[in-house]
Amino acid sequence: MGSDLSFSLNLFNYYEAVSMLIFGIGFTVLLLENNLIKKVIALNLMDTGTYLFLAAKGYVNGRAAPIITDGAAQAEAYVNPVPAGLVLTGIVVSVSMTAFLLALTVRLFLRYHTLNFDEIIRLSKKEE
Amino acid sequence: MIRNWFRSLYHWAEEGEFSAAGEDQSPAEQEESSVCLDESNAWLAEVRSDEGFVPRFLSWLGTPAAAALYRDLYRVFAAVICLTVTIVLLVTVPFLPEFGNPDNPANNEVSERYIERGLEETGATNIVAGMILDYRAFDTLGESNVLFAAMCSVAILLRVDRKGKEANIPEIQVWRWDGKANIYLRHATKILIPVTMIFGIFVVLNGHLSAGGGFSGGTILGASLILLSNAFGSKRLEHYFSNTVCKWLTFAALMAYACLKSYSFFTGANHLESGISLGTPGALFSAGLILPLNLCVGCVVACTMYSFYAMFRSGGIEDGV
Numbered sequence: 001m002g003s004d005l006s007f008s009l010n011l012f013n014y015y016e017a018v019s020m021l022i023f024g025i026g027f028t029v030l031l032l033e034n035n036l037i038k039k040v041i042a043l044n045l046m047d048t049g050t051y052l053f054l055a056a057k058g059y060v061n062g063r064a065a066p067i068i069t070d071g072a073a074q075a076e077a078y079v080n081p082v083p084a085g086l087v088l089t090g091i092v093v094s095v096s097m098t099a100f101l102l103a104l105t106v107r108l109f110l111r112y113h114t115l116n117f118d119e120i121i122r123l124s125k126k127e128e
Numbered sequence: 129m130i131r132n133w134f135r136s137l138y139h140w141a142e143e144g145e146f147s148a149a150g151e152d153q154s155p156a157e158q159e160e161s162s163v164c165l166d167e168s169n170a171w172l173a174e175v176r177s178d179e180g181f182v183p184r185f186l187s188w189l190g191t192p193a194a195a196a197l198y199r200d201l202y203r204v205f206a207a208v209i210c211l212t213v214t215i216v217l218l219v220t221v222p223f224l225p226e227f228g229n230p231d232n233p234a235n236n237e238v239s240e241r242y243i244e245r246g247l248e249e250t251g252a253t254n255i256v257a258g259m260i261l262d263y264r265a266f267d268t269l270g271e272s273n274v275l276f277a278a279m280c281s282v283a284i285l286l287r288v289d290r291k292g293k294e295a296n297i298p299e300i301q302v303w304r305w306d307g308k309a310n311i312y313l314r315h316a317t318k319i320l321i322p323v324t325m326i327f328g329i330f331v332v333l334n335g336h337l338s339a340g341g342g343f344s345g346g347t348i349l350g351a352s353l354i355l356l357s358n359a360f361g362s363k364r365l366e367h368y369f370s371n372t373v374c375k376w377l378t379f380a381a382l383m384a385y386a387c388l389k390s391y392s393f394f395t396g397a398n399h400l401e402s403g404i405s406l407g408t409p410g411a412l413f414s415a416g417l418i419l420p421l422n423l424c425v426g427c428v429v430a431c432t433m434y435s436f437y438a439m440f441r442s443g444g445i446e447d448g449v
Contacts, residue, residue, distance in 0.1 A: 009222040016221045024214030031206040060235060061228035066255035067338060068247050068409075075240040076230075081255045082239050088260060088343060092271045096278030099436050103285040106440070118199070 015056035023049030034117045036105045040098060047094040051087045058083030251406030251415035252336035261341075261418045261425075265389050272382055272425055275432045279378070282436060288443030317359035324352035332426035336415040342425025349426065350433025362438070362445075371445040374431045381427035388417055388424075 026045030033039055058080035066081040105115070112120050188194055225232040242259055250258035260268050332345030357365045395402040407414030438445040 010224065010226045011222055013221050013224055013227050015227055016224055017218060020214065020217040020221060024210065024217060027213060028207070028210035031210055032203060056227060057232075057234045059228055060230050060232075063230075065339065066243060068243075068253045068255065075243045078243050078255065080235050080239040081242055081246075081259055083234070084256045085260045085264065088256075089267065089271055092343065093274055096274050099278050100281050100285075102440070103282040107285050 013056075015059075016053060019049045019052035019056065021049075022046075022052065034119075036108065036115045036117055036120075037102075039117070040101045040105065043101070044094060044098060047090060051090060054083040054087050054090070247409055250418065251409055252418050253409055254336055254338060254341075257336045257341050257418055257422070258415070261336075261421045262416075265392075265417075265421065268421070268425065269382075269385055269389060272385060272428045275428055276378060276382060279432045279435055282439050286439045286443055313359050317355055321352055321356055324348060324355070328352060328426075328430075332422055333412065333419065335422040336418040337410065337412070342422040343429055345422075346426040346429025347433055349430035350437075353430065353434040354437045357434075357438075362442070366438075366445055369434070369445070374435055374445055378428055378431045381424040381431075385421055385424040388420060392417055 023046050026042045026047075026049060029042035030039055030046065033042060060079045063077060063079045066078040066084070068078075108120055109115055112123050114120060114123075225234070242263070243255055246255045246258045247253060250262040252258035252262070328345050328348035330345075331340035331348060332342055335341030335345065353365065353369065392402055392404065394400075404416040406416050409415075413419065435445055
């Protein structure tokens, strides 16, 4: 094939691989676990995987955090500041969502006296 | 039509009755669906008449064995999907750019511009703070509003109205920790509270100079408030930090943020002199609006953290006693 789209395989992207694994574990627990609290924890785990991925994308070997201390503003001295801002946004949204989901879980528990998702579905069907 | 058919099939499988489908529909909908229902009724009667595979399968669908099979199938399919997603994600990892390479596509002219001109344009030595509270300040206002909206939603779900005759959520035990906690907790709190409070304020005020800012400092302040209320009782804390104070503090902080940033956007968009001096980089009172904006964000975050805790504990912060 005369394709000029060349790339090399990087087998040492450990941080990215770990973030993907964390995301996958969170996704699996989210789908397979019946306990609502554990579902919320799994969602947070998925968030954490995403943050690790973003932070890994912004890192550059041997460079310092983007806080200019000596007055020299050279792009070659600091890591990428953009992913840090994105992670900050993500953390805020995930905190809000966690609080909201836990509040919903409290209301469900008060009504059905169980945290088991299947049981809640069964009970709510019976009520109809 | 297909939806109606499924609904009727579901009712038939659950209750053995086919005509119960349209009960929960409005009259107009019922009329509309009755035609489809008749069609499917006729079809099903036809299917029922001969004792073939389909009717036996349909009657089997309602049994508990089918429900168990469905649950097992769900677990198998979910596991397959999860495994597939994880494997696909892991396979993409070697195709991503090398970790920590300066020539990666993520390190493009955007981040270069932020680092090279950030200090002179925003006055903040912390480039991330300059980015989120100056270039992208509108986005951070949205974030603060997300926190506020989450606080409101949790309040809608969990807040116990103590002024009314009966609580709107009778099941929630209104638990007040008025007595004195464990002696270790109280003594540790006496030592820790000044340190954590001052550290939180330090992190908020130094957001434009070093790592930190309104979000992290506000979280530290909120955590110290939670510790205080655990050790010495919520009543004593909420004498000063009542629901009204929390509400108005959050509102005032969001309003101040919006007004300050509107002014800066207005002057910036119309090429007017804003009159906000950036000061000397590295000094506490420098970087223009970033310090007051950090203070606003810190207030919002601290109030949100403590009111989350208070609502999950006992249905909200008490009104001023």
